[in-house]
Amino acid sequence: MRRTASITILALIGILLASMACAIIMGPASMSLGSLIALPNAWKIFWDVRLPRVIVAVLVGCALAVAGTAMQGLFRNSMADPYIIGTSSGGALGATLSIVFFAGTGRPVFAFIGATVATFTVYTIARQGGKVPVETLLLSGVALSMLLSAFLSFLMYTAGRSLHQIMFWLMGGFWNVSWDDVLIATLIPIGCLAIYFYARDMNIISLGEEDAIHLGVNVERLKQLLLFASAFLAGIAVSIAGAIGFIGLITPHVMRLIVGPDHRILLPAAALAGGILLLWSDTLTRTFAGDMPVGIITSCFGAPFFIYLLRSRMKA
Amino acid sequence: MKPVEVIGIDVSYGAKKILETISLHVEKGEILGIIGPNGAGKTTLIKAMSRIVAPENGEIHLNDRNLDSFSFRELAQKIAVVPQGFSISFDYTVRDVVMMGRHPYIGRLSSATPRDLEICDHVMRLANVTHLAASSVNEISGGERQRVLIARALAQEPRILLLDEATSNLDISHRIEILNIIRDLSTEVTVISVFHDLNLAAYYCDRLIMLKDRRVFAAGEPQDVLTQETIHAVYGIDVLVKTHPLTGKPYILPVYGHTPDRQPRRGVHVTCGGGTGSDLLYALHREGFRVSTGVLNLLDTDYATATALGIPCITEAPFAAISSDARAALRQRIDAAHAIIVTAMPIGPGNIENIRILKDYPDKPIILLCGGVSPSFEDHTGGEADAIIRELLGRGAVRAGRIDEVLRILKAMD
Incomplete structure (x- = not known):
């Protein structure tokens, strides 16, 4: 089992690298190694547009997948x-505040604060006697998201000139990505690593909080740390690429079926798969759908998947 | 230095008091049982000792060291808990779950050492789950899952093992299997366990703590704690406490009826023997009659029943005829009783006096409990017994075929 797991990880790394190469070549203006050297314009597209965009898409995919895995655990x-429990909405509201009032300055910080506050609020609402039941978690997530989107609508209504910017950004996409965003995105591996250090604790907490205490896990601290780190990752992802849904839901779920529930393997597998998934979603939309916001695509695939999960849970 | 010492703790959930001034201790290598009715606070006590809940007052010490001074990891190396069961949404294998017991020994950035794996294999053999190692914990039976939890707890190499009704959901064979595993460990490990089943507690525990209404009601060795009186006071039911013929430990038999709580009914004397009166004695006792019986010899089954129910009984040595003392006592009982019931017992020279005496009471209501149309007593007196019975019937004694008929007749007299 340990062997199949490492094979899966290696395979995912291979697929990721190949996908990145493909994604750089693919696009409305397709390019080859020859044209890169021959045409200065092609170099510019490669260096200023494609490369940062590919890197950011992969990292944002990682961030969402790892945040999703951590929350599921x-x-x-x-x-x-x-996306479902309101972290992304909180991040979006925070980012919008920065766009409306500070012309986008400090957007990642605002997004992170918004995401963290929303996450802890939902967690507090959903918690009943030390447990967080699924139903109340989803419902409080929905309720808080509604409230936050009301604030968001109000901001947009009063936003005036920046309305278009907010709208486009909210739908989630990478059309505007620059090397500055890559710089922000380098925080993502740090957040992922922080979560990975607690992979074994996450295995144990999935037995239940009391059992985890019996096995020597400082549960309260672990919960705060994981919530904080997930909000950090989701906040950065939202501040760069807007609200992109369902990557954090689908990836851990599928990867759990392939590599099993052990977070020491699941976390890296989900991170890689999340990167691959979002990279391809972005590459395909910008190549074939005229740079439509990628959030639309992920929600189109993600929502039916969510419904499928809901149905199979009801049967079980 | 005691492995665990609880000193006057109070525990509340919000405004609700769960435990009040609980003190207890356990000796090294001992099995201490915690018993008491639902809601007495047994589980909370286990939770306090494993630091899931914090007491408001009082302290808990492990080997003279305050429980609060341990880090989470340190504590998990000292105390392991076996819960009632667990539900898990992800498909971990049995081996994964048992390995989690090694968590407190493995550093954050390191992985399991060969020693960890060795211990894991060893405890899986002890708990008899080795063959399940690769199965998902969601696919095995309840008994197997419980054994997995025991293996996980043992993997922690604890000095103290806390069990919260760890065997309540299992059938009798699995219960005994698991408790035997735990008892065999108890030379190195000190065990504190919550029990619902008093007989298991009596057999496996060295000492018992009985909780009632948030407090310790009784504590000590099983035979001192498990008595008719304490069980009645704590659980509100009547039981018979016997000695288990093989283990010599107390054995509790419930008296399957509700406690007589109304006014005592009238006095009834039962003349019986050879086990013919046991059902009747129990029924009368349950219905709240003031019952007496005798004369019975000390080896008689009916005597054992009477003693167990606490019914006064006039006795005679085995194989002896009824003495004048016993006869005098019998007269007193008959005088005090409102009615006499005679069961269809075998009558011989040893006990004929029991019915012969009734000829002296022409006005006492007498009920003969015997099946069939004609009174069918086993007569070993060459006809005297039969003659007496006929005479009693001729004087107006009533015949009843079943116990409920007897009860109906008695109630009609009220």
Whole structure:
């Protein structure tokens, strides 16, 4: 089992690298190694547009997938995801505030604060006697998201000139990505690594909080750390690429079927798969759908998947 | 230095008091049982000792060291808990779950050492789950899962093992299997366990703590704690406490009826023997009659029943005829009783006096409990017994075929 797991990880790394190469070549203006050297314009597209965009798409995919995996492990249920429990909405509201009032300055910080506050609020609402039941978690996530989107609508209504910018950004996409965003995105591996250090604790907390205490896990601290780190990852992802849904839901779920529930393997597998998934979603939309916001695509695939999960849970 | 010492702790959930001034201790290598009715606070006590809940007052010490001074990892190396069961949404294998017991020994950035794996294999053999190692914990039976939890707890190499009704959901054979595993460990490990089943507690525990209404009601060795009186006071039911013929430990038999709580009914004297009166004695006792019986010899089954129910009984040595003392006592009982019931017992020279005496009471209501149309007593007196019975019937004694008929007749007299 340990061997199949490492094979899966290696295979995912291979697929990721190949996908990145493909994604750089593919696009409305397709390019080859020859044209890169021959045409200065092609070099410019490669260096200023494609490369940062590919890197950021991969990292944002990683961030969302790892945040989703951490939340699913923490809440002991495979339906948690930063988008569904309101983290992304909080991040979006924070980012919008920065766009409206500060012309986008400090957007990552605002997004992170918004994401963290939303996450802890939902967690507090959903918690009943030390447990976080699925139903209340989803419902409080929905309720808080509604409230936040009301604030968001109000901001947009009063936003005036920046309305278009907010709208486009909210739909989630990478059309505007620059090397500055890559710089922000380098925080993502740090967050992922922080979560990975607690992979074994996450395995144990999925047995239940009391059992985890019996086995020597400082549960309260672990929960705060995981929530904080997931909100950090989701906040950065949102501040760069807007609200992209369902990557954090689908990836851990599928990877769990392939590599099993052990977070020491699941976390890296989900991170790689999340990167691959979002990279391809972005590459395909910008190549074939005229740079439509990628959030539309992921939600089109993600929402039916969520419904499928809900149905199979009801049967079980 | 005691492995665990609880000193006057109070525990509340919000405004609700769960435990009040609980003190207890356990000796090294001992099995201490915690018993008491639902809601008495047994589980909370286990939770306090494993630091899931914090007491408001009082302290808990492990080997003279305050429980609060341990880090989470340190504590998990000292104390392991076996819960009632667990539900898990992800498909971990049995081996994964048992390995989690090694968590407190493995550093954050290191992985399991060969020693960890060795211990894991060893405890899986002890708990008899080796063959399940690769199965998902969601696919095995309840008994197997419980054994997995025991293996996980043992993998922690604890000095103290806390069990919260760890065997309640299992059938009798699995219960005994698991408790035997735990008892065999108890030379090195000190065990504190919550029990619902008093007989298991009596057999496996060296000492018992009985909780009632948030407090310790009784503590000590099983035979001192498990008595008719304490069980009645704590659980509100009547039981018979016997000695288990093979283990010599107390054995509790419930008296399957509700406690007589109304006014005592009238006095009834039962003349019986050879086990013919046991059902009747129990029924009368349950219905709240003031019952007496005798004369019975000390080896008689009915005597054992009477003693167990606490019914006064006039006795005679085995194989002896009824003495004048016994006869005098019998007269007193008959005088005090409102009615006499005679069961269809075998009558011989040893006990004929029991019915012969009734000829002296022409006005006492007498009920003969015997099946069939004609009174069918086993007569070993060459006809005297039969003659007496006929005479009693001729004087107006009533015949009843079943116990409920007897009860109906008695109630009609009220």
